[in-house]
Amino acid sequence: MNARVPLRIASLNLRAYPNPTRSQVECLAALLAAYHPDVALLQECRRDWLPIIEGAAELTGVHSHFVPPETPRRAFPPDADIPID
Numbered sequence: 218m219n220a221r222v223p224l225r226i227a228s229l230n231l232r233a234y235p236n237p238t239r240s241q242v243e244c245l246a247a248l249l250a251a252y253h254p255d256v257a258l259l260q261e262c263r264r265d266w267l268p269i270i271e272g273a274a275e276l277t278g279v280h281s282h283f284v285p286p287e288t289p290r291r292a293f294p295p296d297a298d299i300p301i302d
Contacts, residue, residue, distance in 0.1 A: 227254035232261035242266050246273035 229249055231242065249257060250273045257276055264281070271279055 224256065225252060225254045226256045226258070227252050228258040228260070230260040231263075231266060239269070242269050243273065246270040250274040 227249055229245060231237065231245060237245070246269050249270065254274065254276075257270075257274060259270065259281075262270070262281070264283070267279060267281065270276065
């Protein structure tokens with residue numbers, strides 16, 4: 218059986234606005250919600266913004282990683298050096 222299931226993936230960098238206000242985060246969350254994503258990739262999302270985005274986009278199973286801002290860039294390999302399994 219070769220069943221195809223559409224998967225909607227959205228990516229959003231929330232710090233595209235410098236220091237967004239709560240209302241700007243709510244607007245971005247509404248934009249994300251309009252696409253009804255199955256998976257949302259959120260870059261530079263503060264922890265206190267997650268509930269706003271989760272609620273607006275009806276997301277569940279949220280996973281996040283915190284990386285302190287002072288982490289040196291060399292702590293991460295360039296994209297080309299990441300192995301693909």
